[in-house]
Structure formats: structure tokens, C-alpha cells
Amino acid sequence: LYLSTSYSLAAAIDAATGTTLWTFDPGTWKRSALRAPDAPADEGIPTNWGFVHRGVSYWRDGRTARVYLATGDAYLFSLDAATGRPDPTFGANGTVDLTVGLSRPVARTPTGQWRYGVSSPPIVCGDVLVVGSNISDGITKFNGPPGDVRGYDLRTGAQRWRFNTIPQEGEFGT
Numbered sequence: 001l002y003l004s005t006s007y008s009l010a011a012a013i014d015a016a017t018g019t020t021l022w023t024f025d026p027g028t029w030k031r032s033a034l035r036a037p038d039a040p041a042d043e044g045i046p047t048n049w050g051f052v053h054r055g056v057s058y059w060r061d062g063r064t065a066r067v068y069l070a071t072g073d074a075y076l077f078s079l080d081a082a083t084g085r086p087d088p089t090f091g092a093n094g095t096v097d098l099t100v101g102l103s104r105p106v107a108r109t110p111t112g113q114w115r116y117g118v119s120s121p122p123i124v125c126g127d128v129l130v131v132g133s134n135i136s137d138g139i140t141k142f143n144g145p146p147g148d149v150r151g152y153d154l155r156t157g158a159q160r161w162r163f164n165t166i167p168q169e170g171e172f173g174t
Contacts, residue, residue, distance in 0.1 A: 002058055002081070004121075006051040008071035010079060022084030026095075028073045055121040057129070059154055066090075066154070070118035070131055074098040074106075078157065091157030098131065101159045103146045103168060116145035122152075129154045 001015040008028040012021040029051070057068040058081065065081035076098055078090035086094020099106040099116060106116045115135065122129040128151045135145045149163040167173035 002056050002067050004053045004056050004069060006053050008053050008069065010056050010067060010069045010084065012084060024079055024084040026069065026071050026075060026077055028071045052119045054119055057121045057124050059124045068122045068129055070098065070122050072117045072119060074117050076122065076131060076152065089156065096152065096157040101150065101162065102148050103162065103164050106145045124154065127154050128152065128160060
């Protein structure tokens with residue numbers, strides 16, 4: 001049984017006994033706790049105003065099995081399903097920075113209301129991971145993070161495509 005915690009940790013548990021087989025801590029909770037002493041109290045907290053995480057995804061091709069974790073602070077991890085260790089051939093040593101490749105730049109260290117993260121698991125579609133986002137949006141946040149939906153190669157972590165939820169110039173709907 002593969003699962004995640006509200007702090008974006010991943011774990012493998014023997015479903016018959018409840019024994020923990022491995023855990024993986026991406027450090028989301030540590031990064032979120034770091035902020036300047038004079039910063040607003042909510043700076044550094046993930047975009048969902050706390051810690052919410054809805055799960056991981058699983059994929060295998062007969063020889064290789066992976067667990068995919070998208071975190072509240074916008075990282076995508078590929079983990080070896082047997083060990084919980086990051087896959088060194090995926091992204092940069094098992095990690096993809098999800099703030100890269102959006103339709104608009106998003107700061108890695110956002111402050112206040114400009115937040116971007118992921119709370120839902122990626123969807124495995126063939127050999128593509130489809131990743132959504134969790135953003136702070138609304139009429140007063142016109143220039144906030146985009147809610148782009150993106151597809152990543154599940155073996156390499158390379159971004160294959162991006163769907164702009166708000167059409168850009170030249171796209172249908174503008």
C-alpha cells in the first residue's frame with residue numbers, strides 16, 4: 001500500500017500487517033517552516049493554507065515500478081517502489097521543480113498570496129504523468145500563479161506538454 005501524509009511524505013506499508021516498509025521525506029515541511037522573522041505569519045505555508053495532500057501514483061512496466069509524489073511546495077518525485085529512494089534518471093536526481101515550465105514565471109520562494117503547489121497525485125496516462133496544481137486565485141490575484149495542467153515523461157521527468165487553463169494569445173478562447 002503506497003500513501004502520502006499531509007506533510008507530503010510518501011510511505012509503503014504492508015497492507016496485511018500494517019508494517020511500514022519505507023518512508024520518503026521530501027522536506028516540504030522543513031522548507032515551509034523557514035521564513036524571515038519579520039515575514040507575514042503565513043509566508044512559507046503551502047498554497048492550501050496548511051498541509052493537505054491527497055495521495056501518490058503508482059506505475060510499473062514489468063521490470064520497473066515507481067511511486068510518484070507531487071508535493072505541496074511544487075516538486076515532483078519519482079521513487080523506486082521497492083525502496084522509496086529517488087530514481088536518479090528522473091529529472092535532477094529523482095526530482096522535477098514544478099515551478100519551471102509554467103506559462104508565467106512563479107517564484108520558488110513566494111510570499112503572501114502568490115502561492116503555487118500541488119495537493120493531488122499525478123495521473124498516470126500511458127507513459128505520461130499529468131500534473132495539476134493548487135493555486136491561490138481570484139479576482140484580486142490576476143497576476144498570480146497560473147493553473148496550468150502539464151504532462152511529464154514518467155521515465156525521464158521531461159515536460160512534454162502544457163495546457164493553459166487561461167488561454168494565451170493565439171489560443172482558442174482569447
